[in-house]
Amino acid sequence: MPGLTIGDTVPNLEVETTQGKFKLHDFIGNEWLILFSHPGDFTPVCTTELGKMAQSAEEFHKRGAKLLGLSCDDVESHNKWIKDIEAFTPGCKVNYPIIADPKREIIKHLNMVDPDEKDSSGNQLPSRALHIVGPDKVVKLSFLYPATTGRNIDEVVRVMDSLQKAAKHKVATPVNWKPGDHVVISPSVSNDQAKQMFPDHTTVDLPSKKDYLRFTHV
Known part of the structure; x- marks a missing residue:
């Protein structure tokens, strides 16, 4: 399978996010990482997903896992979109960073390019992908969904439990x-x-x- 997949080390990219710039390995530290991409800001399925991720953040925190989103829009767009996400999912706060990738470079390194979906200008869009990365910076599990199908976040929590039990x-x-x-x-x-x-x-x-x-x- 081409691109980043299970068993590969996540590249130590420097990324710009809603919470500043950092390198991926520094952000992971000694914890687990849930890295998830979305086709675009202000889109319906993505808005529901990011709200559910925010609701589930404490469950991931209990398991020693950080959350990190990604979309090809810029940081200013992300910050405006976050207001919609929080309004749609009452009581949630999007406290995790979201990567900006307007040049569509990061999604290529992370194997998060949708093979079919493009924006109105013909540019590639991120797939609805999710990598679970261990403290060793290695991808332990990957999900890939089409743009039309929202993820089951409860399943992400379940597989985190499975991966950690198998690791121990x-x-x-x-x-x-x-x-x-x-x-x-x-x-x-x-x-x-x-x-x-x-x-x-x-x-x-x-x-x-x-x-x-x-x-x-x-």
């Missing part, structure tokens, strides 16, 4: 997992290791007689 323990999360559910033990963990690390785990008896489906709580 040698486990993975099965289908439809949510916090509190069983997890599966990573195939890299031998049965002897599993007995030591997860003494209460259970193994599913399968027709293949292979003991790879091992459930536990962590």
Whole structure:
């Protein structure tokens, strides 16, 4: 897959935002980052999404994650748009920075270019993309949606929990997992290791007689 994707280090770009200029690595520091792009300011789906992100900011903060938006409009436009976002989503405050990229350069470095959508002047627009970046500055997960489909921010919170649990323990999360559910033990963990690390785990008896489906709580 061309462009920035899972396993790649985020380039240490200097960006101009609604909260000043900074380099991406300095902004991330030792925390996680939710980096999300939008086709444009003053557009309907984006306005609903940024409001929901603002509402969910405390949930991400609890998980040691920062938020950083991106749109190709300039900072002045972003600041005006923020007033609409906060008006549409009562009680929310957009306290996270939004990157300005009027020259359409940053979206290329971050693999956030929509292959089809263009503005009235024929310029490329950002896709509705989202990267979750770890404290090591490496992309851990990416979502890509068409301009017509708004993201499910609750799902972003859920996958943050999954990624952090997998990073802390040698486990993975099965289908439809949510916090509190069983997890599966990573195939890299031998049965002897599993007995030591997860003494209460259970193994599913399968027709293949292979003991790879091992459930536990962590």
